[in-house]
């Protein structure tokens with residue numbers, strides 16, 4: 001299968017490496033020239049569960065995408081704020097039946113994708129895999145993960161199941177979800193707690209989980225997400241979601257991971273996805289007249305930290 005990874009940062013590199021090793025025809029597309037050049041020159045280097053590997057995968061700069069090949073599948077792995085530009089830039093690779101799978105963190109990306117792609121070809125989901133960029137052309141990958149996905153278009157359930165099968169054949173542990181909006185809100189609760197709190201407190205997920213107030217904060221934030229989700233027809237089971245969030249504290253699974261927001265803001269002084277996570281819940285809360293004080297404050301604190309660190 002001809003697969004394009006659109007956004008080959010930490011997560012795009014993980015999926016690119018695993019799908020390439022699984023025998024797929026993978027091409028990476030990214031907007032960071034130094035990263036693209038490093039991969040082109042030296043291959044994509046990864047510390048993959050403790051082993052140093054180099055995977056030679058074709059790579060294109062986003063601004064230089066050519067239309068000579070069309071993709072069967074494009075997996076979107078940009079940051080939320082880069083999504084629209086990437087969709088614009090990969091247009092030459094899209095044929096009538098090219099499927100688009102969006103696995104970004106955050107809520108509501110389908111509203112952006114629908115402007116570029118016919119509904120029948122859109123698949124959305126989320127992932128519990130983790131990844132970290134060490135530097136241009138180099139990533140660190142450890143731990144296990146999973147993917148959940150579903151079709152947005154009618155009559156595309158079999159295609160969604162086939163997609164999950166393709167990912168699983170490369171070890172990505174993907175499954176079809178019959179209620180992806182639940183899964184996306186549930187994952188947003190993970191990010192709406194771990195990503196901002198680890199960034200503000202300068203800790204990894206296990207260290208945050210070991211603090212006394214951690215549980216109360218998680219419960220309060222999840223309740224705010226649940227109240228907003230209910231207005232959108234998504235009925236979150238708060239107890240189950242809190243347990244899911246707290247499973248990330250385990251240092252033997254992904255607890256030692258510094259969330260992607262930490263990597264952006266603290267390590268690289270880059271702007272964060274907060275407006276697509278807690279910020280999205282704050283905005284929706286205002287729209288539905290639901291108070292979301294923790295999400296409001298967490299969003300503002302992250303924006304303060306972006307200003308303090310001169311994030312770009």
Ligand SMILES: NC(=O)C1=CN([C@@H]2O[C@H](COP(=O)(O)OP(=O)(O)OC[C@H]3O[C@@H](n4cnc5c(N)ncnc54)[C@H](OP(=O)(O)O)[C@@H]3O)[C@@H](O)[C@H]2O)C=CC1
Nearest residue numbers: 008009010011012031032077078079104105130131260268
């Ligand atoms: N990392 C993780 O563990 C997880 C991330 N996610 C989600 O996956 C999506 C992709 O995230 P992730 O893979 O972490 O993104 P990355 O930050 O690793 O990469 C995204 C893009 O940002 C730019 N970039 C990143 N770092 C630098 C840098 N130091 N200097 C210059 N440019 C840089 C590059 O593109 P450009 O030059 O075009 O800006 C890069 O392709 C997000 O929605 C994220 O929330 C989901 C689960 C886990």
Ligand SMILES: CC(C)(CO)C(=O)C(=O)O
Nearest residue numbers: 130190191194195259260
């Ligand atoms: C790994 C996880 C679940 C942590 O919140 C994540 O999605 C991220 O790093 O953005």
